[in-house]
Amino acid sequence: CAAMAPLMAQALPAWRDLVARIGTPDLLREEGHLVAWHDAHAAAAGRAAWQAAQTGTARVARATYEDVARLSALCGQPVAGAVRFAGTAQIADLDALRQALRHAFVARGGRLHAERAQVAIAHGRADIPGLGADTVLVCAGVRAAPILQGLGHAVPMIAERGYHIRADARAWPADLPPVVFEQRAMIVTRYRDSVQAASFVELGDPDAPADPRKWERLERHVAELGLPMAGPFRRWMGCRPTLPDYLPAIGRSARAANLFYAFGHQHLGLTLAPATAHLITALIDETAPAVSLAPFDLSRFG
Template sequence: MRILIVGGGVVGRTLALALARRGAAVTLLDQRAVAPAASWGNAGHIATEQVEPLASPATLRGVPRRLFWRGGPLGLPPAQARDWLPFALRLAWASRPAQFRRGRTALGQLLAEALPAWQRLAGALGDAALVRADGHLVAWESDASAARGRASWQAADTGTATVHALDAATLARVRALAPGVADAIRFVGSAQVSDLDRLAAALDAALDAVGVMRATGTATLERTGDRVAVPGHPADHVVVAAGVGSRALMAAAGERAPLIAERGYHVRAAAHGWPADLPPLVFEDRSIIATRYADRVQLAGFVEFGRADAPPDPRKWQRLEAHAAALGLPLAAPFERWMGARPTLPDYLPAIGRSTRAANLYYSFGHQHLGLTLAPVTAELLADTIAGAAPAIDLAPYDLRRFGTLA
């Protein structure tokens, strides 16, 4: 069985490995999209606690105070309103209470299996230490925000992750990095990828070992009758896992995929004085997360809706660097700057399944902030489906038909 996977991010690579290990002849086509894949610039956080979709009544209520121009993390560039306004209307519709509850159940099913799937993948890659299952920390800068934040997390559905008071010794370590921290909590049951560069190298080595062919270039999807093909890449089955680029590819097959580029920004600096064993640290008052990778510390944040190919907004990087200074973090110039596009659907659920418009077309995209978290479990489920086995989780909630089809 010849399978072509379009998309070279972590979702595409883990799926390629899962299919090749099941005996398929796999080609991985990396489009090298106009915006860097968020797979290789994210916070490294295996976010098992993010059970409640961001398409929610609470999210809608919080929009005004979270806008970038008011100091918040949400960017809605006026020049790109034609891109984000239709998405925002769909998100509002998906945030109805009943829809939110269905989304929470669907995300919860995937997230419950996310960390075990990561541990299986790390074992298969021969690098168990690639996954650090020591949770993460959430900190606040005032007693009032700590009280609100702690109460909010204790009331939330966090799935298999649990909230705990932070011990005095760890709190002292956090305050040594950020003297203004008033209080913090620890999540148990979440995890971290030790280093994204190390992950990419390990996946590439594993793909080579199982004979996955790799190509780069732009993919176009052609539909003939009930089948699709990508010219120049003969295959029995095609899988679209191309992140934000999946929208155009699926449209060629008559499938509606209302994706938007949800762009995130990060800065990196040398890890002077940052403990190597400290798990990811969220500064919730500022909606940013700090992660230690090898000899660098990365500070990430912002949700910016628009086009993947729009120029980056340097004010986002400047604000991250200002946050680092205001917190007193031991990070200093020169900073490396990065921006990438998360592929997001209006209900904040991924699209995983088989097309109803083309018998040989499958898809896996739209994982929003959870692409890294959900990649291995998604790969296992879709690989089983393509191989003709029943997946361990029913994929119906992630079917693209929830958005209708194109004419």
């Protein structure tokens, strides 16, 4: 918590800065989120736990009567209690964000090479054979481990896999922020054209086949809750890059002065991407980063 709190405090300001610079402020929706329970005892315990938790710059309060009534109508069954978070946000459209970032990158002189790259170190400097690079940044999620292990770093990373299902969003309220159904460990998020239910922590090999029982469980949760999500569902599984201490790896390699890394953000990759970019920029420019990077140095693993 001590290491992550200063980093998390940078998250939302960095996102505001990024969407403004790429000309898409509408992609950041700062409407908070809701956490709901259908059991009264779970609601009382959950509300107390969240109100006592360290939530950084986010704030939590008892949901209004209107919030609870709306959630009950959405589910078709009474919601026993809920809390509403302020100071949290979501991306309105992930595909649109990807395209906007690529366009902004190219417009500023960037070049995209869609190919498998190898990183080599010679005479204390890193390079990408065939491309040539003054500076190399390894920012490849769970795939960063084999790259850096091949260069002599210890990277004890695992794929913390998560699952989601998506459906057409026409029946889901466009102005409803993300809703966590905590008793089912599931979050439902409305995007512009789809609504998504996501869950699960599955520690394993990133290349292992997906477990269809996870998608089936999500579909069953949606049905049992009576949510306005209708199939056919689009199914997805992805690999969160997770290190043993649940801290990311952000820093400069001790093996090459021009080799940098940024990965291992577990569940917070999207949240912390722009803030991490600011920190890496400071390292490359040899200016002081906004937060201490000592807790995130890969040397902590030997």
